[in-house]
Amino acid sequence: MSNQNQTEKRAIDLVNASLKKRYAKERRFRHVGQAAVIMGLLFVSFLFISIIGNGYTAFEHTFVRLNIEFSEQEIDPEGKRDPQALSTANYAGLVKAAMRAEFPDVKARKDKRALYKLISSGASLALREMVLANPEIIGTKKEVWLVADDDIDMLIKGHIDRNVPESDRRVSDKVIGWVEQFESKGAVEKQFNTTFFTNGDSREPELAGIGGAVMGSLYMLLVTLALSFPIGVAAAVYLEEFAPQNRWTDLIEVNINNLAAVPSIVFGLLGLAMFINFFGLPRSAPLVGGLVLTLMTLPTIIIASRAALKSVPPSIREAALGIGASKMQMVFNHVLPLAMPGMLTGTIIGMAQALGESAPLLMIGMVAFIVDIPGGPFDPATVLPVQVYLWADSPERAFVERTSAAIMVLLGFLFIMNFLAIILRRRFERRW
Incomplete structure (x- = not known):
């Protein structure tokens, strides 16, 4: 009788030992599965955080306020208000004249080229659309918010560090000084980037859209x-x-x-x-x-x-x-x-x-x-x-x-x- 009890006890011990091993394997498998899920979520989270962190600033763009004089001599010297003549006028010259008026001390040709680059080349297109939509503004002077160049936009958004040496950044100290003068007058502002949704592709980042x-x-x-x-x-x-x-x-x-x-x-x-x-x-x-x-x-x-x-x-x-x-x-x-x-x-x-x-x-x-x-x-x-x-x-x-x-x-x-x-x-x- 005692031998039978010992046999049953050994059988129960073997079953309990096998159950412990099986339960341990199940726990390990469950932990491995949970770790895989967590790793997958971490990778996906890192992907989305990286994309959103790099991309959310594109929905805003930097604009600079300028006093544009819509000179009739520059836009429509004949005074006929012909749409063909209005569409081919030198609107880039209006932007340059406004920049020279803001910074009359800038005399050197190289500095003037750098000064003009603060404003995007697409600003002239915006002025042309304004004149074509309302020719009555010809001969007047008006404050206009114009798109800034992409380097200025990156500077305002903090992607270009102003504190690093000049040789290590795309924007010179002189340009930063001009931007700070605009900022002191409240003439720099970030606005919703509508061109990102309405424009086609462009070589200029500030004009490129989807x-x-x-x-x-x-x-x-x-x-x-x-x-x-x-x-x-x-x-x-x-x-x-x-x-x-x-x-x-x-x-x-x-x-x-x-x-x-x-x-x-x-x-x-x-x-x-x-x-x-x-x-x-x-x-x-x-x-x-x-x-x-x-x-x-x-x-x-x-x-x-x-x-x-x-x-x-x-x-x-x-x-x-x-x-x-x-x-x-x-x-x-x-x-x-x-x-x-x-x-x-x-x-x-x-x-x-x-x-x-x-x-x-x-x-x-x-x-x-x-x-x-x-x-x-x-x-x-x-x-x-x-x-x-x-x-x-x-x-x-x-x-x-x-x-x-x-x-x-x-x-x-x-x-x-x-x-x-x-x-x-x-x-x-x-x-x-």
Whole structure:
């Protein structure tokens, strides 16, 4: 009897020992998982903090107040108020005259060139727009807030340290003295940077904006949506509801799944060969970009749409057929409306993926330097991811903050699209 008790005790001890080891392994695995989650959150947090820290200042820009004399002799000596003459007047001379009036002691030619550079070259365009909008200001003197040069903007925002030696910064002591004189008079102010959202690209950082890239992305996504959604849904409906099960449909399904994993640059090469070289479509146009991204997003939309169709219970199909509906009526009147929320979710996710793509668009020439805002899908344009790529390659410090700000805008669009997909799924999805 005692031997039996000892045997049972040893068995219990062995079980307890194995349980302790198993529980210890479970704790270690749980701790490893928690550490992985924490590390992932830390990396993502560091990424967002870095982007926001570098980019939030781009939403403001430095402006300098000047007393501009809209001299009739300079703008419209003939007094005819001809729009052609007004648009070609020497507005840069008005800015230079105002700067000389502010600093009459600056005489040397080199110092004058440095003085004029305090104001952006785009200030003359702002004055021209003012005169064209209201010719009555010709012959008057008016205080105008003009865009400062990017180096002055970086100085005011603190990205250029005034306390380091002059040889270690882009702005000289003399320029800093002029800026401080403006500051003492309250003539320097940071304002909301509307040009960042309304202008196209520019070689001057203070004039560069994402307006052209946003419109190019919009036209490209409209083309992609108009083609990929109906084609993708039609293909999914045919394969899931009407196609016979044979080796050809199996081959199509395998190819669709494989295309979803093909690198995006391959679609760019295909678009370059087919749409540009063969069909002769315009290079750098949102139309071509939309066609390329349609090819790229179609597998995603087809797979998501087929999954949505499969989620509809067979009883819905059987009930529709049982009351005399044809197969076409069953699919389009009963199954498709129930599967549509999942299809829309897959489409929005595919569109969000397309919005963030740059590699295929580089292959079809959308990396070109585009200043004008595109007016349609056939005009040359760039897109937000490519604009980020272009600015990231620029050496000026002001382009660093604009690069980060453009990334913030792009991430904002992606968050909105994914949030919309979640809302649609929760709003219209039915659980069976």
